[in-house]
Amino acid sequence: MKSYLTALRAIVFREAWRFINQRSRFFAALVRPMVWLVVFAAGFRAALGLSIIPPYQTYITYEVYIVPGLCGMIQLFNAMQSSLSLVYDREMGSMRLLLTSPLPRGWLLFCKILAGTAVSVVQVYVFLALAALFGIEMPAAGYVFLLPALVLSGLMLGALGLLISSTIRQLENFAGVMNFVIFPMFFLSSALYPLWKMAESSPLLRDICAFNPFTHAVELIRFSLYGQFNGAALLWVGISFSVFMAGALIGYDPSRGLQRLRQPGSR
Amino acid sequence: MTIFSVRNVSYSYGTKKALDDVTIELDAGRFCALLGPNGAGKSTLFNLLTRLFVTREGSIRIAGHDLAREPRKALAALGVVFQQPTLDLDMSVAWNLQYFAALQGLSGAQAKKRIEAALERLSMSERAREKVRELNGGHRRRMEIARALIHEPKVLLLDEPTVGLDIESRIAITDHVHDLTEAGLLVFWATHLVDEIRPADDVVVLHKGRILKHERAENLCAGASLQDAFKALTSGQIAEAEAG
Known part of the structure; x- marks a missing residue:
């Protein structure tokens, strides 16, 4: 057991160190949601009317509405960044160190996504502190209840990133991930507009949003920020995590995974 | 045998x-x-x-x-030295060895002792805090070999x-x-x-x-x-x- 924790500590430290040393990544991770919050939300404030929906008990401004979505966005981008670094590590060779360790591969890959989650949690709290400076504050207890929700949503998105990394052959293909994963996941969710609003324009789009695991991650974050428990969102996030993680483990299993089929160049 | x-x-x-x-x-x-x-x-x-x-x-x-x-x-x-370098160039020599030891499940005094021995073998004890990027190609390779031996493979x-x-x-x-x-x-x-x-x-x-x-x-x-x-x-x- 001790050896498992030793590996976990080393992997988390490595991820954190890399993040701290990539200042542009740290900066981008904060600027992106702040631009959405300060510029986009201000513009949409007048255009979008919001009714009172749980967990809100009163009318809220659009800026307040999109904060949980932006927390999710930070984690989504972070997970995809981690996925990118996994592909990079695999191309550069350092992933081999991890994959040839005598510790169980599943544990080491879980450590990897836990490390990415830890980094994303720090990013979210820094973002919330900045949002508070702009006057967008959450209930004090919400900041505490938020933590487990962020860990769960971070793990789910991290597992998705891991699954994607196991299917991407080259670093160059990663641009496709932006177009086909990040943008649809973000825009077809409750991050920017509530589902009932989406249903007004298209019930089909609403159904797609309701199916999107990212919607449930955002709702889990939203409810926890107000000290409320959203069981359905938790279940959905938990199931999604299990499915993505199982897929990633298959992808990284040398006997079953896609890796076996796609390395003819490495003879 | x-x-x-x-x-x-x-x-x-x-x-x-x-x-x-x-x-x-x-x-x-x-x-x-x-x-x-x-x-x-x-x-x-x-x-x-x-x-x-x-x-x-x-x-x-x-x-x-x-x-x-x-x-x-x-x-x-098994100790392995891959054809492609697998070092974190912006991390120190000692940290790279520690990271590998951790992936092998080694920690504490045992890991410390093995890392010190590896650095000694490399005659690099004084350069342990230097970034790998500062080492030449030959030293990096020797370091990878020493690292592959930390868990005492056969x-x-x-x-x-x-x-x-x-x-x-x-x-x-x-x-x-x-x-x-x-x-x-x-x-x-x-x-x-x-x-x-x-x-x-x-x-x-x-x-x-x-x-x-x-x-x-x-x-x-x-x-x-x-x-x-x-x-x-x-x-x-x-x-x-x-x-x-």
Whole structure:
């Protein structure tokens, strides 16, 4: 057991160190949601009317509405960044160190996504502190209840990133991930507009949003920020995590995974 | 004592056979060069030995452990130096060693002791805090070799470890690894450079996925240079294949 924790500590430290040393990544991770919050939300404030929906008990401004979505966005981008670094590590060779360790591969890959989650949690709290400076504050207890929700949503998105990394052959293909994963996941969710609003324009789009695991991650974050428990969102996030993680483990299993089929160049 | 055994291993990429019925048995304390031109199947074999790939055809045993049935025990007995460098260039020398030790499950005083010994072997104790980026290619390679030995494996695999190094570094690394066999370590060294092989070394000649020869280098030469013997073996196969 001790050896498992030793590996976990080393992997988390490595991820954190890399993040701290990539200042542009740290900066981008904060600027992106702040631009959405300060510029986009201000513009949409007048255009979008919001009714009172749980967990809100009163009318809220659009800026307040999109904060949980932006927390999710930070984690989504972070997970995809981690996925990118996994592909990079695999191309550069350092992933081999991890994959040839005598510790169980599943544990080491879980450590990897836990490390990415830890980094994303720090990013979210820094973002919330900045949002508070702009006057967008959450209930004090919400900041505490938020933590487990962020860990769960971070793990789910991290597992998705891991699954994607196991299917991407080259670093160059990663641009496709932006177009086909990040943008649809973000825009077809409750991050920017509530589902009932989406249903007004298209019930089909609403159904797609309701199916999107990212919607449930955002709702889990939203409810926890107000000290409320959203069981359905938790279940959905938990199931999604299990499915993505199982897929990633298959992808990284040398006997079953896609890796076996796609390395003819490495003879 | 046989410590490394590859029996009847085959591997294909789709319909193309990369390894065809490969069998290699090696004893502890030996230096064995896996000699083959580019595309011979050396990297495929290394990927199978390190369990990055698996095959259902044949079996691999390391230090008595079947790689398919007891992968963790087999991998624990294996030290690996990949052809591509696997160091974190912006981390310190000591941190790179610590990270590897942690991935092997080593921690605390035991890890510290092994890392200090590794740094001592490298004569790099004073440079432990330096970033790897500041080391030259030869030092980086030596560091990777020392790192692969931290968990005290019984078998050391090296996949063309001298590629891209100057002649001085190549000689130093080749000598260093030969010396390691004196303590009972089995070294399995993939290369296409015959000058890295000594007369008493075992040589396995791999060509087009098949083992052409496995014997001592001095016997393989039979008076000629190893280079000529290797050329004769592989070109003979090419001519044979073309004729066939």
